[in-house]
Amino acid sequence: xKIKTTRRIMMxxxxxxxxxxxxxxxxSKTDHANTGNAGSKASETSELSLGLxxxxxxxxxxxxxxxxxxxxxxxxxxxxxFKSAKDRDVxxxxxxxxxxxxxxxxxxxxxEAGLDVKITSTTFGEFDLLTGNNDIQEVKDxxxxxxxxxxxxxxxxxxxxxxxxxxxxxxxxxxxEVPQIPTRLELLKNNKADAAILPEPFVTMGKExxxxxxxxxxxxxxxxxxxAFPQSVIAAKPEAIRAMYAAYDEAVAYMQSHDQKDxxxxxxxxxxxxxxxxxxxxxxxxxxxxxxxxxEVESAFAWAREQGLLTKDITPEEVISDVQFKK
Numbered sequence: 001x002k003i004k005t006t007r008r009i010m011m012x013x014x015x016x017x018x019x020x021x022x023x024x025x026x027x028s029k030t031d032h033a034n035t036g037n038a039g040s041k042a043s044e045t046s047e048l049s050l051g052l053x054x055x056x057x058x059x060x061x062x063x064x065x066x067x068x069x070x071x072x073x074x075x076x077x078x079x080x081x082f083k084s085a086k087d088r089d090v091x092x093x094x095x096x097x098x099x100x101x102x103x104x105x106x107x108x109x110x111x112e113a114g115l116d117v118k119i120t121s122t123t124f125g126e127f128d129l130l131t132g133n134n135d136i137q138e139v140k141d142x143x144x145x146x147x148x149x150x151x152x153x154x155x156x157x158x159x160x161x162x163x164x165x166x167x168x169x170x171x172x173x174x175x176x177e178v179p180q181i182p183t184r185l186e187l188l189k190n191n192k193a194d195a196a197i198l199p200e201p202f203v204t205m206g207k208e209x210x211x212x213x214x215x216x217x218x219x220x221x222x223x224x225x226x227x228a229f230p231q232s233v234i235a236a237k238p239e240a241i242r243a244m245y246a247a248y249d250e251a252v253a254y255m256q257s258h259d260q261k262d263x264x265x266x267x268x269x270x271x272x273x274x275x276x277x278x279x280x281x282x283x284x285x286x287x288x289x290x291x292x293x294x295x296e297v298e299s300a301f302a303w304a305r306e307q308g309l310l311t312k313d314i315t316p317e318e319v320i321s322d323v324q325f326k327k
Contacts, residue, residue: 046076046240048078048099048240048244049099050097051088051100052088052101053084058270058271060251060255065247066266067251073250080096080097098237103154103226104157105152106153107228107300108310112312112314116232118229118231118234118319120226122223122227122292125199125225126203126284127155127216128199129147129213130212131188132211136195139165139168144172145173146174148188148193159197181198204281208277222296224296224300229323242323249288252287255286264283291325297316297320
């Protein structure tokens with residue numbers, strides 16, 4: 001009996017030892033796995049998806065990604081380029097992109113619709129007002145003339161500001177609405193209108209065909225171009241947004257320190273310039289990212305109210321984020 005009891009005790013001790021050894025081994029594997037996961041998380045790069053239009057203001061973001069500046073600063077820019085603002089907005093409202101290149105008129109419309117969208121910075125876009133009519137030498141000469149644009153958008157707002165500076169109003173011109181940008185250029189080239197507001201690459205294409213620039217957003221000191229994110233994304237990904245701007249600024253520094261030939265092919269591809277106009281392309285002198293001017297927002301929102309696009313009492317401060325730049 002004593003022998004049986006002794007055997008039973010020894011078996012229990014042996015079993016306990018086996019369980020202990022297995023437990024230590026399992027814990028060791030688990031700890032190793034957890035350490036590995038922690039390491040991968042520490043080195044994990046955040047992703048930020050941007051919805052951009054094929055325009056000049058997209059170039060620094062694209063170069064930031066192409067040169068790996070985004071990864072260097074800890075963010076992967078998932079850049080999605082859309083052919084039209086309508087397609088971009090559909091993707092944005094479906095939650096397929098985190099942020100988007102937009103304009104101040106669009107910001108007023110988003111917030112009017114109840115979307116809590118915030119401006120995180122300006123961008124470096126440009127609209128030019130072109131003409132082929134030799135009787136028109138200045139913006140003030142547009143009185144009584146036909147101007148092609150897209151209504152209730154930043155193109156109409158830009159024209160309104162240019163007219164105001166020339167002592168005119170929108171009532172002084174005849175507006176023809178043509179949303180399709182290539183069509184605007186063709187109508188202008190064929191003398192179907194006196195002037196049209198266009199972005200690149202259509203400005204360069206127009207000048208190549210003999211059209212002249214009456215004014216531009218740069219000359220008129222009007223800048224409706226911004227980058228924006230929903231407040232929910234800003235709250236969830238503040239570090240990723242700040243990393244994006246660090247990459248953006250490095251891309252600007254890269255362009256400032258490199259010859260245009262080092263990146264012009266990328267500009268041609270992304271903006272859509274014809275290869276034949278390679279020598280005519282004037283890449284803007286980009287500057288580091290900065291926050292929108294409150295007065296710009298006030299001006300655009302005032303115009304949006306005049307057009308009936310904005311009825312809510314929304315102040316500029318309510319739509320400007322300080323995630324990167326303090327208000």
